[in-house]
Amino acid sequence: MWQLLAALAALLPLGLAEEGCGPGPYALSPPFDQKHSEDVCKTCVSANCRWCPFSQSCAHPSSWFSGRDSSCMNKNDFKPVESGNGCGAPPTEWMTLLESNYGKGLSASGANGDLMRCLQGRVERWQMWPDPDPRAVDWGDGELSDFSCASALIREAVVASLSTGSSFMNFMLNNSAEQLVKARALSEGWEATERETNFCAVYKQFFPKEYCEVKTYGEYDFSQLRKAYSSYASQGGDVPSDYSNDLKDSLQRGPLRPSDLKKEALFLTTWDFKYSLLMGFEEKSNLEKMVRGDKEAIPLKDHLRSNPYSLLQRVFSLVQIKILKKKDVYVLVLANENHGLERKISPEKVPAEGVVQRYDLKGKSRKQTKKSINPYVGINGDFTEQQQNELRLRNWQCKNFLKYLQPDLSWLESHDLTEYSLFVEVAGNSVGCSGLPKVPLCNACLEDTTTLAIVDYFKDKTWTSTSPKKFSAQMMEFAGQVCLTDKKEGMESWQVFLIVFSVAVLLVGGAFLGWKYGAGFMRSDRPHELRDAPQSMEMTQQNLHQQGTQGPPAGWNQGWNQGYQGAPPGYYNQGAPQNFA
Known part of the structure; x- marks a missing residue:
């Protein structure tokens, strides 16, 4: 017995150590x-x-x-x-x-906290940090680690795609003679560039047999698009002078956030909510044709040159990642679909929930009474019920919307694209569009502020879809129905204010002019304005004398002046005597 107790006593420190x-x-x-x-x-x-x-x-x-x-x-x-x-x-x-x-970005709330959470869910006995995003999906440690791995790798992949946008063109110019075959092969397709990342270098240290790969696509084409967005294709508002640097800055501010547009988290946003990312993009071939042009269909850049206020959601980069023993995943980087409206309404670090109502709208290709099962985005049936199937825009705003929509639909039709949507966000108060793109992308009215964009426009015709020509016609018809241009309109609040302000300015200005010149008239020493009794009498008598009617009155003991300095012609009498006393 004592031997058993001794053995247990020897093992006791190990048992206690297990707790620590x-x-x-x-x-x-x-x-x-x-x-x-x-x-x-x-x-x-x-x-x-x-x-x-x-x-x-x-x-x-x-x-x-x-x-x-x-x-x-x-x-x-x-x-x-x-x-x-x-x-x-x-x-x-x-x-x-x-x-x-x-470095310091590896803290729990740091810009590179996603990299740490990725490893914490995989490396033995590393303690998991909670997600710093208060709107984060309620995930377990394993799911949070998976998402964090994707976030860290996607951010580095997109940053890599921005750094050498001219590499393809430089290769074509410098090496076409020496490597003619390779250069020609690249010129006939969209170049894919394998990228080394710091994330994969670290990840492979722990898991050398697992995938961690990055490819970027169309670096040169996207670099030209980003330049166009800052110049001739600007939609107005606070446009970055360099979208490449602005996107890089957004990506390096912190981990990606799961968007509430899709509960399955296929849509992500940058930490500052300025850009959206579509994870699981499947239309690379269509995107390439749109960006570079296809037969008689002009490239996206040329379309934007003619239509700077195009409603098409801007695209910035395309990358491919492979990690966590999964298949290749394409990630498309896009402009924020609401043009920053939520951030304007709720400028805190995380926009408040419910500050806008979102709608994904189509023409007759979709049943107009159908309602959404997604609580974050409504469709046509929800729009009819909540907004009475009407965009609350002014007549002139609707005219602009329809004017700029038609060329976009024609361009999409030329590329045989269907299934796109009109994305609408409505704020229940008129926060205005200062700092945001101009009409028709952002529209401020008396009661609402509404943003508009064409989204999901990368799908071509399938056996289940409507023909591109019919689809675009249905979208144009739908737009004309929900945005009438002949509504009876009252005055906007700013118009009422302008009228009241103008009347007030006229009243105040008139009062000031009356005080300034009326009082001055009473104080003036000019003869035709005198109001002093003796001087008025002198003026009257002199005028009569000049006309040969009479001299000064009897008993007039005041001096008789030849005229008054500054008096107008007709008041001088150079032949009058100096004194009649």
Whole structure:
């Protein structure tokens, strides 16, 4: 019996150690430097735990008690440490990569927190940080880690696509003679460029057998589009002078956010909500034809040159990622579909929910009474019920909307595209469109502010869809029905204010002029304006004398002047005597 008790007593420290080993105070977190690693290592082994130098985590010393909690990644190259003497090893390669490329941004609320959450859900005994986005989907640790991996990789992939937009053109110019065959092959298709990323360099350190790949598409074509958006294709408002730098800045501000437009999180937004990303894009071939042109259908850039206020949602970049043992996924970067209306209404870090009503509208190709099952975006039936099937725009705004819509529909028809939608966002108060694109993209009225855009315009005709010509005609007909140009209209609040203000200005101005010149008239010393009795009498008598009717009255004891300085012609009498006294 005493032998059994002795054995249990010997194992007791290991059992107690199980409670203290693992994530928590013994798991290394930034900064990833040698001094910090050594301190955490000593804390770990002092609690009768075992330090794993590759994963920088604290494990249970015996697998008999904790199984996987005692394992150490890559233990053949990095021997586990069980005493303080073994602490203080140089940083691993992944530690150096993280610290040199991401630094302070690796904090829980930092710009690169998504990279840490990606690893925390995969590396042994790393403690998971909560998502900093208050609107985040209610995910478990595994789902949050998966999303964070995608977020970190997508951001680096898109930034890489922005950095060398002229690489394709430079290759064509410099190497076409030496590598004629390769250059010709590239010129006949959309070039795909494999990109190395810091994220994949770190990820492969832990999981060398897993996928982590990035490709970018059409770098030169998209670089030209981004330049066009800042120049002749500007939609007005606070347009960035360089969309490439502006998009890069947005991507580097923080992790991507799951959009509430789709509960399955296929739509993402940048941390600052300025740009949208469609994950799982499937129409690469159609997009290439639109951007570069196809037969007689002109390129998107040329269409925008003729139609700067086009309602087409702007596209900025296309990348492809492969991670987490999954198939290739295309990600399309787009302009925000509401042109920044939500941020204008709710300028806090996260826009308040319910500040706008959203609608995805189509013509007769969709049943007009059908309602949406998505609580965040309504369709035609919801629009009819909530907005009485009417865009609350002024007549002149509707005319502009229809004017700019027609060329867009014709261009989409020329590319054989169907299934696109008119995306409408309505704010229940007139916040105005200052800083946002101009009419017809943003429309401020008495009661509402409404933004309009054409979205999802990358699908071509399928056996289930309406022909492109018929579809565009139905969309134009629908637009004319919901945005009438001959409505009876009252005055807008700004018009009433302008009238009241103008009347007030006239009244105040008239009062001021009356005070200034009326009072001046009474005070003037000019003879035709005198009001002093003796001088008035003198003026009258002099005029009579000039006319030969009479001289000064009897008993007039005032001097008789030849005239008055500054008096108008006719008041002078140079032949009059100097004094009649």
